[in-house]
Amino acid sequence: MTGNSRPRVLVIGSGVLGTFVARTVRAWADVVVASRSRPKDPGPHLPIELADPESVASVLGGFDLIINCVHTPELLAEKRVLETGGTLLNLSNLSLSESASLRSYAKGARGTVIINAGLSPGVNSLLCADLLTRYPNADEIRLVMSFSCSESGGPQAVGGLAYRLLARGSRHRTGMFTLAAPYAERQCIEVGSEADGLFGDAAEGRIGRVYFFFVESWFQRSLLALNSVALLRFVPQWLFVLGLKVPDELTSERKGDLVEVALKGQAIAGYRLTGSGDYRLTVAAADVFGRALLDRTPVHPGVHSLEKMVTFTELRTELERVGFKFEFVPAKSSPVEPVTRSSAAGAAS
Ligand SMILES: NC(=O)c1ccc[n+]([C@@H]2O[C@H](COP(=O)([O-])OP(=O)(O)OC[C@H]3O[C@@H](n4cnc5c(N)ncnc54)[C@H](OP(=O)(O)O)[C@@H]3O)[C@@H](O)[C@H]2O)c1
Numbered sequence: 001m002t003g004n005s006r007p008r009v010l011v012i013g014s015g016v017l018g019t020f021v022a023r024t025v026r027a028w029a030d031v032v033v034a035s036r037s038r039p040k041d042p043g044p045h046l047p048i049e050l051a052d053p054e055s056v057a058s059v060l061g062g063f064d065l066i067i068n069c070v071h072t073p074e075l076l077a078e079k080r081v082l083e084t085g086g087t088l089l090n091l092s093n094l095s096l097s098e099s100a101s102l103r104s105y106a107k108g109a110r111g112t113v114i115i116n117a118g119l120s121p122g123v124n125s126l127l128c129a130d131l132l133t134r135y136p137n138a139d140e141i142r143l144v145m146s147f148s149c150s151e152s153g154g155p156q157a158v159g160g161l162a163y164r165l166l167a168r169g170s171r172h173r174t175g176m177f178t179l180a181a182p183y184a185e186r187q188c189i190e191v192g193s194e195a196d197g198l199f200g201d202a203a204e205g206r207i208g209r210v211y212f213f214f215v216e217s218w219f220q221r222s223l224l225a226l227n228s229v230a231l232l233r234f235v236p237q238w239l240f241v242l243g244l245k246v247p248d249e250l251t252s253e254r255k256g257d258l259v260e261v262a263l264k265g266q267a268i269a270g271y272r273l274t275g276s277g278d279y280r281l282t283v284a285a286a287d288v289f290g291r292a293l294l295d296r297t298p299v300h301p302g303v304h305s306l307e308k309m310v311t312f313t314e315l316r317t318e319l320e321r322v323g324f325k326f327e328f329v330p331a332k333s334s335p336v337e338p339v340t341r342s343s344a345a346g347a348a349s
Contacts, residue, residue: 006030007294008062012048012077013069014039016154017091017118019246020283021069025290034059040246056080065294067286068092071156075102078303081111087297091118091286093161095197102303109301116200117289117306119282120145120257123319125200127259127271127326129307132202135268138261140207142270143198144177144188148215148253152279159241165191165210166223167237170230175211180272180327183256186220188213189227201305215253250283252276260329272327284322288315 007029011022014035022033023041033039034048049055050072060066060080064087068077071092081088082105094102094115102113116125120143128141147162166172166189173190192198194208214220226232255278260270275281292310293299299309316326 007064008032009290010034010046010060010063010066011069012050012066014246015069015156016152016244016246016250016279017157017282018069020250020279021067021091021286024283024287025067028291029065032063050074050076052076053080060084060086064297065089065290067290071160073098078102078113078115079105081113082106082109082301082303083111085110085301087112087293087299088114089117089286089290089293090115091122091282093118093121093157093197096195096201099197099201099303099305106302109303112299112301113303114289114293114299114309115303115305116197117286119278119285120198121200122282122289122306123273123285123324124198124257124259125202125305125307126310126312126315127273128199128202128261130312131259131261131269131271132204132206135261135263138206138263138268140209140262140265141194141199141203142175142209142211142258142260142262142267144179144211144213144258145198146179146183146215146254146256147212147278148251149219150251151253151277152247152250153244154246155241155244158244159237162212163237163240165196165212167233167235170233172227172232174224174227175209177211177258178329179213179256179258180274182254183213183215186213187224189223200307202307215256250277250279252280253278255281258329267331269331270329272329274325274327275323281323284324285319288318288322292318 009025009029009031012034019040022031025031032044034046046059048059056076066088068090174187177188188211190211192210194203198210199208255275257273261268
């Protein structure tokens with residue numbers, strides 16, 4: 001990036017996430033979209049096949065920032081940046097084993113790859129890291145994600161990640177959580193663990209439990225009923241992806257996530273995250289992260305999980321400006337005192 005000129009940003013993917021990330025980033029950057037299918041929106045476009053190293057190599061050079069909105073197990077774009085230089089923000093949902101495999105390419109890296117840079121993982125991993133800084137003795141972290149039957153989402157997210165989590169077991173455990181209004185008390189279905197990568201790297205060896213609930217009570221009740229008779233895995237995948245396409249506008253359902261830390265099964269503290277629309281918030285967060293990253297360039301070469309690069313405190317104001325609301329929730333009776341600045345300093349001395 002030179003002087004006051006606008007940065008050049010490559011957005012990979014013309015699915016739901018890629019389309020709206022490109023639209024948003026166009027406000028401050030010259031955007032080129034690289035995708036397999038032609039994008040919905042007009043604008044500079046380069047064809048790319050992410051499973052083909054030559055195709056990837058021919059597209060990636062010459063950008064100030066690359067934002068990858070596609071999940072591919074090969075991670076060729078990320079490996080190319082590590083080898084040849086540049087900065088890439090990955091918004092796709094990588095499992096912990098995929099992140100670990102990418103890290104094995106980081107030795108002697110010339111470029112920087114930031115992974116887990118969306119909402120979950122992403123903003124929610126920042127909240128996790130913040131809670132674990134205050135309560136380092138916590139042995140468990142929990143993430144509750146809200147979904148809506150009518151929300152925006154592409155086949156890769158809904159038919160890939162969400163369906164895979166829901167249909168992987170015969171019967172899931174459930175848990176009761178107090179969520180932000182209007183959801184209040186909800187019975188949520190436990191669908192994943194820290195290995196699914198939804199906490200980024202924030203869990204650091206602790207137990208991670210991922211839950212979700214649908215904001216439509218009738219749908220959540222149906223899922224709970226199917227779960228109670230061990231039939232969830234028989235819900236066909238096509239039912240989830242039926243009719244999914246890139247919409248003209250993103251939906252605005254009320255988000256009601258919760259991140260909390262626990263010790264010996266008892267909640268210590270948490271954050272409630274609310275806002276308008278899962279994808280709206282993901283896109284807004286990616287925009288904040290992209291701008292923060294460009295401000296910090298050059299960043300150490302290698303592979304970094306977002307919450308290891310920036311803190312919630314640093315980005316809170318900006319995230320609130322783009323539509324996030326955060327509420328700190330102390331436990332009714334906390335089994336652990338938080339680490340304050342003075343007690344942390346005392347312990348260190
Ligand atoms: N971290 C978060 O908070 C968050 C939030 C939302 C979504 N996500 C993740 O973001 C990813 C995308 O979600 P989405 O809703 O945008 O899904 P989507 O609409 O299905 O988009 C996926 C895109 O990937 C492209 N693609 C797949 N394989 C490719 C390949 N080999 N080469 C080139 N392009 C390829 C598809 O191209 P075609 O159209 O040609 O098939 C499509 O454009 C998913 O991994 C999802 O889990 C993360």
